[in-house]
Amino acid sequence: MKKWKTWLAQALLYGLFALFVGVFSRWPAWQALPPQQAVLKVSFIHHGQRIAPCRPATPEELAKLAPNMRTPLKCERERAPVEIEVDLDGASVLRHVAQPSGLSRDGPSSVYHRLNVAAGEHRIRVRLKDAAGGTFGYTRETTLRLAPAQVLVIDFDPEKGGITFS
Structure with a gap:
């Protein structure tokens, strides 16, 4: 029972x-996106340039080091922050400074931003600076047609010439 x-x-x-x-x-x-919307993703990991250039080690500095640690160049570890600016149809939609990771600020800078934009034709301009001071070292400008629910990824790959769209 x-x-x-x-x-x-x-x-x-x-x-x-x-x-x-x-x-x-x-x-x-x-719904992942509202109707007639597309997504613009800025996503990359990049090492900024060194803050100070490498210099030759002096004989006194080399003498203080163990024989296996004696390198002819002395390089500081700290890297410059990576700065990115994205303009869409002439209006700024993203300005971001990514600080280098690590306790010594010697790691890569990571950037990830997601922006919902209206589907259609857009003029996109991206500028990236990875050196301390100075001007933007990488610039890419193009006109793209974004379909509804399309995801456009803005990446940075120095081996492919810098800023890429995919």
Whole structure:
């Protein structure tokens, strides 16, 4: 007698769980993007240039080091922050300075931003600076047509010439 009550309670609980999953799989309605919207993602990891240039080590500095540590050049570890600016149709949509990671500020700078934009034709201009002071060393400007729900990724790859769109 007790066994059928256990089976009934278990079936009831499984039924309530299935109902819960069924209701929340259809409601509330969710959309990744509003209609007629596209996504612009700025995503990259890049080492900025060194803050100070490498210099030759003096004989006194070399003498203080163990023989296996004697390198002819002395290079500071700290790197410059990476600065990026993105303009869309002549208006600034992103200005960001990514500080280098690491305790000694010698690691790469990471950038990730997601921007929802209206679908259609846009003039995109991207500028990147990876050296201390000075001007932007990398610039790319283009006109692109973005379809609804399209994702355009702005990346940085020095081996491919700098700023890339994909």
